[in-house]
Amino acid sequence: MVKKRAINIALLGIGTIGSGVARVLTSKKKTLARQAGSPLALTMVVDKDMARHGTLGLDPEIFVTSYKKAIDSDDIDIVIELIGGEYPAYDYIKEALSKGKHVVTANKEVMAKHGTELLSIAQQHHAGLRFEASVGGGIPLISPFQRDLVANDIQAIYAIVNGTTNYILSKMAHDKIDFGVALKQAQKLGYAEANPANDIGGLDAAYKLAILTSLGFDMDVNFDEIYFEGIAKLKSRDFRYAAEFGYAIKLLAIAKRSNSLVEARVHPVLIPAESLLAKVDGVYNAIYVSGDLVGNVLFYGQGAGPSATSSAVIADVINIAQNINTRRDNAPRFVPEKTSGIKPMADIETRYYFRMSVLDQAGVLAQISSIMGSQSISISSVMQQESDPSNRTAEIVIMTHKARESAVQKAMKMLNKLKVVKEISNFIRIEAI
Amino acid sequence: MVKKRAINIALLGIGTIGSGVARVLTSKKKTLARQAGSPLALTMVVDKDMARHGTLGLDPEIFVTSYKKAIDSDDIDIVIELIGGEYPAYDYIKEALSKGKHVVTANKEVMAKHGTELLSIAQQHHAGLRFEASVGGGIPLISPFQRDLVANDIQAIYAIVNGTTNYILSKMAHDKIDFGVALKQAQKLGYAEANPANDIGGLDAAYKLAILTSLGFDMDVNFDEIYFEGIAKLKSRDFRYAAEFGYAIKLLAIAKRSNSLVEARVHPVLIPAESLLAKVDGVYNAIYVSGDLVGNVLFYGQGAGPSATSSAVIADVINIAQNINTRRDNAPRFVPEKTSGIKPMADIETRYYFRMSVLDQAGVLAQISSIMGSQSISISSVMQQESDPSNRTAEIVIMTHKARESAVQKAMKMLNKLKVVKEISNFIRIEAI
Numbered sequence: 001m002v003k004k005r006a007i008n009i010a011l012l013g014i015g016t017i018g019s020g021v022a023r024v025l026t027s028k029k030k031t032l033a034r035q036a037g038s039p040l041a042l043t044m045v046v047d048k049d050m051a052r053h054g055t056l057g058l059d060p061e062i063f064v065t066s067y068k069k070a071i072d073s074d075d076i077d078i079v080i081e082l083i084g085g086e087y088p089a090y091d092y093i094k095e096a097l098s099k100g101k102h103v104v105t106a107n108k109e110v111m112a113k114h115g116t117e118l119l120s121i122a123q124q125h126h127a128g129l130r131f132e133a134s135v136g137g138g139i140p141l142i143s144p145f146q147r148d149l150v151a152n153d154i155q156a157i158y159a160i161v162n163g164t165t166n167y168i169l170s171k172m173a174h175d176k177i178d179f180g181v182a183l184k185q186a187q188k189l190g191y192a193e194a195n196p197a198n199d200i201g202g203l204d205a206a207y208k209l210a211i212l213t214s215l216g217f218d219m220d221v222n223f224d225e226i227y228f229e230g231i232a233k234l235k236s237r238d239f240r241y242a243a244e245f246g247y248a249i250k251l252l253a254i255a256k257r258s259n260s261l262v263e264a265r266v267h268p269v270l271i272p273a274e275s276l277l278a279k280v281d282g283v284y285n286a287i288y289v290s291g292d293l294v295g296n297v298l299f300y301g302q303g304a305g306p307s308a309t310s311s312a313v314i315a316d317v318i319n320i321a322q323n324i325n326t327r328r329d330n331a332p333r334f335v336p337e338k339t340s341g342i343k344p345m346a347d348i349e350t351r352y353y354f355r356m357s358v359l360d361q362a363g364v365l366a367q368i369s370s371i372m373g374s375q376s377i378s379i380s381s382v383m384q385q386e387s388d389p390s391n392r393t394a395e396i397v398i399m400t401h402k403a404r405e406s407a408v409q410k411a412m413k414m415l416n417k418l419k420v421v422k423e424i425s426n427f428i429r430i431e432a433i
Numbered sequence: 434m435v436k437k438r439a440i441n442i443a444l445l446g447i448g449t450i451g452s453g454v455a456r457v458l459t460s461k462k463k464t465l466a467r468q469a470g471s472p473l474a475l476t477m478v479v480d481k482d483m484a485r486h487g488t489l490g491l492d493p494e495i496f497v498t499s500y501k502k503a504i505d506s507d508d509i510d511i512v513i514e515l516i517g518g519e520y521p522a523y524d525y526i527k528e529a530l531s532k533g534k535h536v537v538t539a540n541k542e543v544m545a546k547h548g549t550e551l552l553s554i555a556q557q558h559h560a561g562l563r564f565e566a567s568v569g570g571g572i573p574l575i576s577p578f579q580r581d582l583v584a585n586d587i588q589a590i591y592a593i594v595n596g597t598t599n600y601i602l603s604k605m606a607h608d609k610i611d612f613g614v615a616l617k618q619a620q621k622l623g624y625a626e627a628n629p630a631n632d633i634g635g636l637d638a639a640y641k642l643a644i645l646t647s648l649g650f651d652m653d654v655n656f657d658e659i660y661f662e663g664i665a666k667l668k669s670r671d672f673r674y675a676a677e678f679g680y681a682i683k684l685l686a687i688a689k690r691s692n693s694l695v696e697a698r699v700h701p702v703l704i705p706a707e708s709l710l711a712k713v714d715g716v717y718n719a720i721y722v723s724g725d726l727v728g729n730v731l732f733y734g735q736g737a738g739p740s741a742t743s744s745a746v747i748a749d750v751i752n753i754a755q756n757i758n759t760r761r762d763n764a765p766r767f768v769p770e771k772t773s774g775i776k777p778m779a780d781i782e783t784r785y786y787f788r789m790s791v792l793d794q795a796g797v798l799a800q801i802s803s804i805m806g807s808q809s810i811s812i813s814s815v816m817q818q819e820s821d822p823s824n825r826t827a828e829i830v831i832m833t834h835k836a837r838e839s840a841v842q843k844a845m846k847m848l849n850k851l852k853v854v855k856e857i858s859n860f861i862r863i864e865a866i
Contacts, residue, residue: 024584024726035583037766132581138727140573140581147580148565148573150468151457151747276733279712293457293744294571297734300709301727311726314584328761333470 007036007321010044010070012092013083014052017106018045020306021080021313022056032314036321044070071096078128078320080313081105090114097121097129102330104316106133106309112210116220119335128323128330130316135161135208136285138308139301145215146334152291154216157255158433161208163283163303164192164199165231165251170281173239173248179232191283202228202251202266209253213264214336216255216289221264225342228266238355238426241383241397242270248278249428261343270353270430277433288433346406351380351430353399356415357422360387360394364420371414372400375407393422399430440469440754443477443503445525446516447485450539451478453739454513454746455489465747469754477503504529511561511753513746514538523547530554530562535763537749539566539742545643549653552768561756561763563749568594568641569718571741572734578648579767585724587649590688591866594641596716596736597625597632598664598684603714606672606681612665624716635661635684635699642686646697647769649688649722654697658775661699671788671859674816674830675703681711682861694776703786703863710866721866779839784813784863786832789848790855793820793827797853804847805833808840826855832863
């Protein structure tokens, strides 16, 4: 039943991740052939940088500069796209699928923005489109959603999917240092890029959340409707206050069933210190899924890096190769539909933490709680700390009961106009995971 | 491409888990049909107890008492085996597969003892044999090993796979109570059976370890070679001492590559208190896998119960149904081979914890360490506690560096002969996860 001819692979992009994948394809030939049912041959590498072949021990003749060569070649079975970014990766994937080539990609941006379209093109052309590496590096996630959890109605996903920010937040919490210092350490260790904007701003996590939401809720997600917010505004004192209240601070990607809609948002969150997600430290990722049958499951591991990413990319390649060898259709079984919409951020309801600098005088709290009350926001606890006699200010921390985001935003505007409020220094949402 | 005829299912065994599966099949018809590509019809229930149909709202006519009816029927596509235990479940599964029926089972004992044979029969007859529910309840595990981690050489598996014992150990650790009290609480809450022998004795975990070892190391495991030991000998004071040294105590199922062999053993283990597995409390399961590419991944969730188990059983059913509907072969891709052997327990090397009752007099430690030294066992730390002046004894706790199990066993025999050693109260292996 097993064809013995090699499965021919073209690799688009041979940067850090691409080099990792090439290295595994060449160094683990025997293991991979045994799993796939036939040899996996890296027969083409498409990159502008032709110089990599030396360090990787690859035949220089397989290097080409035009992606067209790979996509037009009748010999290529599987295209691995590891260029990253939206364009030209999107175009290449689309063209490859349209020509019936199977595609494996780690591209979160393309899958977040164009996943539904690409899956549908793949289905039409009986081509495989796999993207296990696009979320959580080597942690099995896409495949568990597509296969193991399909009997469930997913209720919620809470995910730490950005290792850079989780490293920074862990450092801020444990070493009591400020954001800038933690970021510099992360950069020094290679955990943050020179331009870390996409990571610390929450955009990277938002791409991954779009993919997880689409899988978990079987829906065609419009990426632009996903709310995201980064970690740069967090201060060391927020971690201290959070700890005093029994909370940790994490950047979470959250997708949650909310009646007929789905909440999908990325922002810093206070979560109970004893929850398992609070214990996920450093560059590790963890994805917590709540389903009506399975209850709560958690997947944990390294979310990035060439080695962990190779684990997922090559598993996808092997899976496609097995299907080719046993003449099974590689077409995606399922293309998400517009079954539900994303709940507008203004309409979500959760608990909130505020840190404010106020004048250190009587009656301040009365004024604040009166404004909160006018917006139906009920205060659950207040802590006043560190009054600064030199400028007669004090810092207060307020935690609310469940309130509506729009009401909270309105209350903040009103509070900002109060003379006794010098500054709303931070506001962080709270989740009871 | 999708056939619209229903996929017909026969359910063997309608106890607690079987009832749960039947309930999901009837209550989630629409969701399941959408995922499977056609309706899933529960058309036969085989059980001696015909009375269940009332509470489950099932047609009494689908109840039969002879499994032959299901296996001989041309109409049945998938047989779900939820009888449990080795016989007659093994015979029924074997016969069903031999007739080309697809089988889904949650039966850890059958898969641990006969997995390789049954997978090979399934392969011959192009029949599916899925067993996701046999380990870790609803936590995706079998499928990640079969699909997502295939590019890895697995180095080690450390698993909490028995919820009953993990509940008891959590209780003993947090409430500082003894084994018997914790067991009674577990029984009261339904977390332990009236006869808890298989759980507390480690046998249940050993079945699951056999399956995980087979998957992780692609090997045909001889179940009889797996060492297992239970938790009944643990005392409240062991948890106290462990905590003082910075450790927690868990019942772990361990499979580990050790040169050309594989270690496979179940026993109580001291693990560092800050490790993620140490934080898995109550009836939850967690499986920690270390692979050469993926690094360390952890899967966590409810390891038992009708609802979580249904999640896995029905995912398996849906997967088979999808393949039937798209005319893909359901045969297992991979049948484990005798690629490696299990390392004899006497040959393993790890660290050890001893608790002994000794005479409270000078020179005792010298005698003990002399015996240890004679067996090349090096002591890493000693704690002397609680001398009892009434009978002139003291309790000492010794932790060793890495030593060979056979040497440790020999040293214990020698120590037992020492006049100054009243009793070796406990010895527990230590793992640095």
